[in-house]
Amino acid sequence: MDGAPDQGAEAHYRAALNQGRLLIQRCESCGKHVFFPRSICPHCWSESLAWVEPKGSGTVYSTTTVRRKPDAGGDYNVSLVDLDEGVRMMSRVDGVPPGEVKIGMRVAAEVIEEGGGGLVVFRPEGAR
Amino acid sequence: MSAKDLRGKVAIVGVGTAGCGEATGFSELEILAQAAKAAVEDAGLAMADIDGICTANLSAAMWPLNVVEYLGIRPKFVEGTNVGGAAFVAHQTHAMLALAAGLCDAVLVCYGSNQRTSTFGRKERTAARNLLDHNPYEAPYRPFNPPSSYAMIAARHMYQYGTTRRHLAEVAVAARKWAQLNPEAFSRGPLDVETVLNARMISDPFTVYDCCLVTDGAAAYVITRADRAKDLKQKPVHILSNATAAWHRSVANMADLTVTPSKESGERAFAAAGLGPKDMDVVQIYDAFTINTILALEDLGFCGKGEGGPFVEDGAIAPGGKLPVNTNGGGLSCVHPNMYGAFATIEAVRQLRGTCGERQVKDAKTAVVNGNGGNSASSQSTSVLATADAL
Structure with missing residues (x-):
């Protein structure tokens, strides 16, 4: 350990x-x-x-758009991502509108700062 | 001893509900007590006869204590297992064991919630629960649970098997058609597939009609040994079997989003009952969301995996269809006060007693009840019930 x-x-x-x-x-x-x-x-x-340290690449296993009124922050994505190492995590896919996140989409992990600490999010593979 | 040795040894002898829909101005203990009293009287018993209790609640950690205090009873058997809304089906195994062992003679299973009208708001309760039962690996992504978890389950089922939003809508419409035959149902207005599809989206692919109601309501039922049941007031409804499967807590840890614990609980319950899906006259499924009904029909063996969508087409589970499912209108249209397991059980009992009026399934002798718990089909509990002549 x-x-x-x-x-x-x-x-x-x-x-x-x-x-x-x-x-x-x-x-x-x-x-x-x-x-x-x-x-x-x-x-x-x-x-x-x-x-x-995982490679960071994975596939969207399932996804949903949580609907919120624009004045409450608007719609956002929640996804389950299967890392290539074989584990699944809840996260979200940034960099595309929530409705464009699709099951089977290849994504790459990124650690951003949010809510006062590190947070794992994903972006479509190849996107910056 | 095996589960088969318990087959038919106990029976549900009294049922009661209270405060269903809106119980404005009443606390959850108040309506729970009303339902408990109704169930005990329905059985022809007195509250003093109750010497076993099974109950659970989403807010109070020591809820059985609140209930025994309120009811003024001192039970010899106390059961507070909480596996979510499936609990009030799962409690049956514990009641069966306690009764069969002679630890007690009459078990009251009871639940109540005033989540719809409570002045201590739903928002605050949700926030409090998220704090007390915190999941650091999911909370930052703000899933709107339970809808978002079941929405991802539905999305995966659609992706893998070609299930459509129209299939989901068929489930909501069938539930509504049953509710229209049930004077106690909360939502009885007209509903068609197009209305479901075009309604306000909550968490894709679910619109508001794919999600269960948010109502108040209390439910209670009494279980005794079968030998005593025959001398009581009502036609006894025997518990042939009950089995519970608990697989995970959160949706990210559900191994296959298209296979629920009912696959295991259903197999075990049917094996112990010595019956199968084909022998069931009535089906009561905890329909927290439209996808739950489709998944349960598949996992209990009423159709093959992935065939649940086509199975419910053309009103197949609506009144007059090939299989009577959720004859009270279910959690989608009848009542859903946070945890629905006891209500599904009570509707099965009423069908097997033959007291369901316009919605009565003719000559119903057997029923399967499938409870669902947790925010992602986390635990499920299946019971096979039957009248004495189907024992």
């Missing part, structure tokens, strides 16, 4: 994110990637979870 022993997985993940890095876990016992961060592997229940 490269996480500090006096810190749990959630705090370690959050600290990395606040420094602009997305980390996920990989179980050294069964080899599977794990997200969200945990203290034991939900596949084989080993405690040997190592932090790894």
